[in-house]
Amino acid sequence: MKITDKKRALVAVEELKKLYPDAQCSLESGGDPWRLLVMARLSAQCTDERVNIVCRDLFRELPTANAMAAAPVEQIEGLIKSCGLYRGKAKSIKEFSEILVRDHDGCVPDTMEELLALPGVGRKIANLILGDVFKKGGIVADTHCMRICGRLGFYPEGQKDPLKTERIMTPIIPKEEQSDFCHRIVHFGRDVCTARSPKCGECPLSEVCLHNNKSQKSGKTSLASS
Ligand code: SF4
Structure with missing residues (x-):
């Protein structure tokens, strides 16, 4: 049978x-949902190892959604350049940080619908967040x-x-x-x-x-x- x-x-x-x-998730976000969201976006066509290295400097300079939202996009581009596709990635992490600050008190939402509404966030990233952060599976x-x-x-x-x-x-x-x-x-x-x-x-x-x-x-x- x-x-x-x-x-x-x-x-x-x-x-x-x-x-x-x-x-273990190979992205070293330290359990911070917003950092995981940023790192997941940066990992498109880039290794997790490279993202971990790049994010040490990125989060030292721009440690929160508030700081990322307020930063000039050129500064973000400079910090993430070695991840590749840096223009599109910088634009989306700045834009979704702005939305999180404006509409979600700086927090990452816990529904597929709200996550998919964020620029640069697709189902793969949304499922990672839902599963890892909110324990909803994915x-x-x-x-x-x-x-x-x-x-x-x-x-x-x-x-x-x-x-x-x-x-x-x-x-x-x-x-x-x-x-x-x-x-x-x-x-x-x-x-x-x-x-x-x-x-x-x-x-x-x-x-x-x-x-x-x-x-x-x-x-x-x-x-x-x-
Ligand atoms: S899971 Fe992959 S490595 Fe394992 S038996 Fe199947 S094809 Fe081979």
Whole structure:
């Protein structure tokens, strides 16, 4: 009997938990919601390591939404230049800081609708904030999450629509696990299930992975195919 996607997803959740007991967001925001929002915006097409470095100086000079909103956009551009796409990023972090100060007392809102209304904030960032800050759950469909969930067989491999990933994974990953699952899968995607050469032979998820099961020529039974 084929086990359900929900059961396979739970196995993946538990195995990743064993592999990465400490599910940490690689953006070092220090638990500050506004800083996490800024860092998530800066991380588009940039590494988290670079964002962490850049933000040490950025937050030293502009430590709050009030300070960011009041700063000239040229100053922000200069501080974030090495993150790439700095003009668009500077514009949106200044503009959303202005909106937060004006409409939300400088605080980050806790609904998808309000988050999506902020300039430069899409569903990926909104889900990160909802899950990490407000513990409401949220599938952050980044490149690692999309690739690995496809390989695991929850949808066709190679599907690159983040909204589809979010819609498929949200009902099968328990809400309270979603945020940590997404942090863990980023580490897993860098260490084991890499884009070019996944290390299936040493992967703790291999028993429930359809990519691995398809690749195997031996015809061995597994959880995913039995
Ligand atoms: S078995 Fe291979 S393809 Fe499947 S999750 Fe593990 S590393 Fe990725």
